[in-house]
Amino acid sequence: MRLRRLGVVRGTGDRRRAEIEALADLATDEFAGAVAGIHDVHRAITDRIFRSAGRGIGRAVTPVRALHDGITDGVYATIDAVARTVGGAVAANPDWPGDRPPSETVRGASVIGAALGLIGDHLEADGSPLADHPVTVRVDGSIVSFDEPGDELDAREVFEGAGGHVVVLLHGLCESEFAWGSGGIDADDYGVRLAADLGSTPIYVRYNSGRHISSNGSDLAGLLERLVTGWPVPVTRLDLIGHSMGGLVARAAAHRAEADGMTWPTVVSATVSLGTPHLGAPLEEAAHYGSAALAAIPETAALSRLLRRRSAGIRDLRGGSIVDEDWDGRDADALGRAVAAEVPLLPNATHYFVTATITRDSRHPLGRLLGDGLVLTPSGSGRRRARRIGFAEDAGLHVGGTHHLALLRSDAVYDQLREWLR
Numbered sequence: 001m002r003l004r005r006l007g008v009v010r011g012t013g014d015r016r017r018a019e020i021e022a023l024a025d026l027a028t029d030e031f032a033g034a035v036a037g038i039h040d041v042h043r044a045i046t047d048r049i050f051r052s053a054g055r056g057i058g059r060a061v062t063p064v065r066a067l068h069d070g071i072t073d074g075v076y077a078t079i080d081a082v083a084r085t086v087g088g089a090v091a092a093n094p095d096w097p098g099d100r101p102p103s104e105t106v107r108g109a110s111v112i113g114a115a116l117g118l119i120g121d122h123l124e125a126d127g128s129p130l131a132d133h134p135v136t137v138r139v140d141g142s143i144v145s146f147d148e149p150g151d152e153l154d155a156r157e158v159f160e161g162a163g164g165h166v167v168v169l170l171h172g173l174c175e176s177e178f179a180w181g182s183g184g185i186d187a188d189d190y191g192v193r194l195a196a197d198l199g200s201t202p203i204y205v206r207y208n209s210g211r212h213i214s215s216n217g218s219d220l221a222g223l224l225e226r227l228v229t230g231w232p233v234p235v236t237r238l239d240l241i242g243h244s245m246g247g248l249v250a251r252a253a254a255h256r257a258e259a260d261g262m263t264w265p266t267v268v269s270a271t272v273s274l275g276t277p278h279l280g281a282p283l284e285e286a287a288h289y290g291s292a293a294l295a296a297i298p299e300t301a302a303l304s305r306l307l308r309r310r311s312a313g314i315r316d317l318r319g320g321s322i323v324d325e326d327w328d329g330r331d332a333d334a335l336g337r338a339v340a341a342e343v344p345l346l347p348n349a350t351h352y353f354v355t356a357t358i359t360r361d362s363r364h365p366l367g368r369l370l371g372d373g374l375v376l377t378p379s380g381s382g383r384r385r386a387r388r389i390g391f392a393e394d395a396g397l398h399v400g401g402t403h404h405l406a407l408l409r410s411d412a413v414y415d416q417l418r419e420w421l422r
Helices: 012-092 104-125 191-199 213-231 246-260 284-295 298-307 313-316 365-370 411-421
Strands: 135-139 144-145 165-169 201-207 237-243 268-274 350-357 396-400
Touching: 012 104, 012 411, 104 298, 104 313, 135 350, 165 191, 165 213, 191 201, 191 411, 213 246, 213 313, 237 246, 246 268, 268 411, 284 298, 284 313, 284 396, 350 365, 350 411
Parallel strands: 165 201, 165 237, 237 268, 268 350, 350 396
Antiparallel strands: 135 144, 135 201
């Protein structure tokens, strides 16, 4: 089934301006924050130096220190003021190539996706236009509505003539739906290839990957319920494909839908997770303990504060947390074992996974240590001695000599996807 190419959605002018202004403000604030962090590190280092010098030469160091601090404080204040002035000027006279909002373009969606992945929960709390739509279906960058559309595309028009086999694709952290292909409805990605080979209809979901995984899962559950209810024909089969964090969001959605008695889980035939850290990601574990270590040293405390700004979604990757109970009421920076409730896979569906290692041989010591660069094989397969999430023994594919992002566009992965979903 070929999706219809529709024109620019009406009413996008205001959204375009709001998004450009928000991007300018974000760039200004983040640059200013980085300058402040560098200033803090600089001050901590020089304070230690002057204290040491003072013990050796006494009060003679005081005027030198005062002069130094005055100059450096002035320099950093000037940099901050210039950054905010430039940012204000850009925000007052915003511009972006073309006539569409940045979020609807490949480049803009990539920039916004990265920002959301890093601090999307903070942007949502601040009411940023960049985080206005936390979980949406997108076609060619535009939002598709399964309710009564306002400024969005009408699903009844976009998916007119679709069949009953629907394949939902969920991107990973700091990504958008464009991560699956080069962008647009003509991209030769997994969804388009499956549509050609199996007659399915691809649904590309974009979500704010900086939010808690459970929050995105809850919103996705409601979205899929509206999709199934409002689809042009009865949905006979629903398949979910998630890359990285997307696999966790799919599990979270299924768990929420079952708990709330929704209809769509009954038509799910298969789920596939590509490089998904079901049992957690070692980089987030390192960031968690690293931020605590850095906080204990004045010279690196600013770096600790920077690390601790990482989003709720990133923090959830530490243990593969997909339910509210894993984080609600808990200190996110507390040391100790990650909290991750054991959530069973959706019953009456077949569940598959794909893992990768940067080495061709998965048993190579480097492959065991680094996995695909972000996710280790035991986590991607949901199998460790002390924890298993329920994949069948023959339900996986391992791809050697491949990195994490390459799982998005791999002929070997696609060939297996086609067989699994046939």
